[in-house]
Amino acid sequence: MKKETVKQILLHIGLICAALICVYPLSRIFTVSIRPGDRIISTDLALIPDQATFLSYIKLLKETYFLRWLYNSLVITAATSFIGVSLASTAAYAFSRFEFFGKRSAMIVLLATQMIPAGMLILPLFLMIMKLNLMNTYLGMIIAYSVSSLPFSIWILKGYYDTIPKSLEEAAMVDGTGHIGAFWKVILPLSTPALSIAFLFNFTAAWNEYLVARVVLFSSKQYTWTLGLFELQGQFITQWGMFAAGSMLVTVPVLLVFLYSSKWLVSGLTLGSVKG
């Protein structure tokens, strides 16, 4: 009995240390974001500094394009996720429900695309976008992002469709719709959980993307928030407070959504990997 208590205490100590290490940088950003302007840079380690103020937030919103960056990110990300999920939903349906010539090889192609390092394709994508005169535009970004999460989305959705009994569509077909109608009216509404996972996945991937945005967007009005924050942080001394404020504003909602959905996200991940 006593041994067990000692063990539990040790476990708690270990976990508290680990949790501190995990959360500390975030808490530091928070601290910096509410420091007064003249003391942004300091070796002080207190969580809530003396004379805490929201000046950095106000400065961020007033003096930079931060809201505009968020809006840019939102437009690009929403459009990307919408395209990605709609393409994936039909393709996954074809893979889940039909036997057709080339199905196996198409699945292998899907897996193989995962082997191509994303970083490797930035250059040709960049050149394509340049050639199409889409540099520094939403459309260019959307084109660059739209298929990056497609194989994974197809994989998740296929796994989910596979769990829906075939007889549901057959019932719908007997009830008077075609195959597409059955998909539209029965399968899609039933797949909302998987569709939201796929959407979320697409969304986070595009939302947090930095490297493509860095080369496609060049005017600071068109920046996504990742670029904007990087720029703020780059000029370390002067704008560290604004960077911290911006980070807080971006991170907190993302964190909440992630924690709320992490259960499904993880099950989706394992679904994809185990079934693959």
Added chain:
Amino acid sequence: MASVNFKNIVKKYNDNLILDNVNLEIKDHEFVVVVGPSGCGKTTLLRLLAGLEEITSGDIEIDNIKVNDLPPSKREIAMVFQDYALYPHMTVRENMSFALKLKRFPKEEIEKRVKEAATILQLEKLLNRMPRQLSGGQRQRVAIGRAIVRKPKVFLFDEPLSNLDAKLREEMRIEIAKLYQNLNSTIVYVTHDQVEAMTLAGRIVVMNKGIVQQNGTPLDVYRKPQNAFVAGFIGSPTMNFLKGKIKFEGDFFYFENNDAKIFLPMFSFPEAEKYSGKEVILGIRPDDIVLDSAKIDHAHKLSAVVEVIELLGHRENIYLKMGEQRILAVGEAFGDLSPNAKAEFSLNYKNIHIFDAITEKRINP
């Protein structure tokens, strides 16, 4: 209401022959039960009729119109699935009105029909529930309700009772029988349960290995099975089969093997002479084994040893051992036999079934 006609239906999956030249005519208002062991092609037959699968060759006609190329939605059929296939994201009401909505029926008409069906099936109070809130029997009723609101030409039932427990199954069986009396429509019903087939059917189609083995009224199929497979499949408990030769001895024909020698009266096997000395299979239902000493044919009685007695309540199953051959007989409960006792019996000659040992076809009338 409509007739259904299967003409030379062949269905192959890759090289697997699922249905081998099936011909079947179903008349208007008929309740046809297709029965057979799993994998016999009965469900495939139903799915072909529904249009859920494509025919390899042959024609299907509904109401004398060829429907081979029509999609399921255009065939005016309704189907009750084995797992009910209720749309999980719709209420009972929405489930039942889905098909009518697709056909753009006026709202009042939909409401009226749903109400009608709900009354017949006692679903009025459940209309606003979701399928997951229903019990198995209720789901079953909703599935049937979804079919009847459509007033289709043909109803298809795909093993609708197999997911229910025994008691519920009996209840639903009665419901379906009642429904048929009310609707008086053409029904094609697929099951592997021969009890359902016997009790519900106006006509039974017994299938095995993609071939229609027999097609007739329940009584016909029970009393005069056309081959050994049908004989063994229909009837519970199963028929006893004995393998042996026909022997002619002193003006009479006998069935003989190592374990027994059984007298065959002329009326039960008029063609005996043709088969004299040939291998045959003799089938006799447990009910047709006479144990009651008052009714036994004492001149040709057989004797065996009682092996096990299973008491079922009102009756008992008596397993007899005649040489190496085990024979099941059915007797009144609490008879005077006990295990290891010697038992004497004879056969009810009116109901013996003789099959050719090679073709397994019935050879007595």
Added chain:
Amino acid sequence: MSSVISSLAEIISFIILIAAAVAAIELYLWSHFKYHNKKLILYSLGIFFSIAFAFVFKLSGFFSVKVFSLFLIWELFLIYASKNLLKGKKYLPYLLAAPAFLGLAALLMYPFIFQVYLSFHDLKLTTIMKWKETGELPFAGIKQYIAVFTVPPLAETGFFKLLWRTLAWTFVNVFFHVLGGFILALMLSEVKAFKGIYRTLLVVPWAMPQVVAVLAMRGEFHSQYGFVNVMIKKALAIFPWLASLGITPVNWLSDYPLLTCVIINIWLGIPFMTVIILGGLQSISKSYYDAASIDGAGYFQKLYYITMPLIKPVLMPAVTLGTVWTFNNINVIYLVTGQAGGTEQADILVSALYKAAFTYNRYSYSAAFAMVIFAILFSISVSYSKFFAEKKEGKT
């Protein structure tokens, strides 16, 4: 005032974009599958055509004859296919999968092929304008591939040094990810109180946007104000003898950039492994442990004989994935060292590739470099999968 109007215009154009997407889907369904929603179809037609016209006029450069003819061919194919669709279901799956695969072909396969093409030509800052206008490129043969091995992709660090660094980077990171993940998952599965809270806190690095996480961690390694050095200084003040062990505040970012990147990446990667392994641990039935206890196994024996083998099917895909991710991780290194004048001592292959392409603008060289990296990754994963396939066969 004008900014309000322009932002309104932005919002409206965004709404139109979504409407156009809906319209496009609706029309697509209608034209190819005869499925339509009566109400939507009129809207769709109106919106679609007006927008199409606007686009053609506005971006007439984009709608070149080539693109348009490709589009026509695609449409003709669809119409042909949809006619057959009415007879059999055979074309349906192709039609369903086609949009996704066209997307993949245009934005994954085509760039890949384009990259191969590039790698045999000579595209650099001096030739890019000509290429953009005329599409002409001087042919270079395998010159670029030779250059990959002889000319350093960055200012000074050469290919083989980068390769070695990449392998070390990948191995160290994955090793610590799995180790850390395993320890944390074990602790989580055995702790009795506050499990949920710990679990939530431990996934924070994974849940944070990576850019924020990396930049924040980068700040913590600042030589003067970063948490790490501040702590070291405080420790030294309390335990002066630590200095004799060589522990002193250092210029992390300029003197030890690779180590900094590794630490940051380990910090980032552990939560994912923890979650995956925890899932695996929870799926192991308790009865195995009970049986092992009855058989007389101790804690570590149980760990070795039960937990490890049973966790393997969950762990292996995660490790494979993690290896590929780590190998391809540009984000961490670029975000830490990518600023103007940043060091190149931390660069691995992929980040060097990114810098060669976009900092040094050596496009064709980078294309060849990318192909070489791809070849390396490909051969590693092939031998890896073969290795495991053989192992599996050996078992059964």
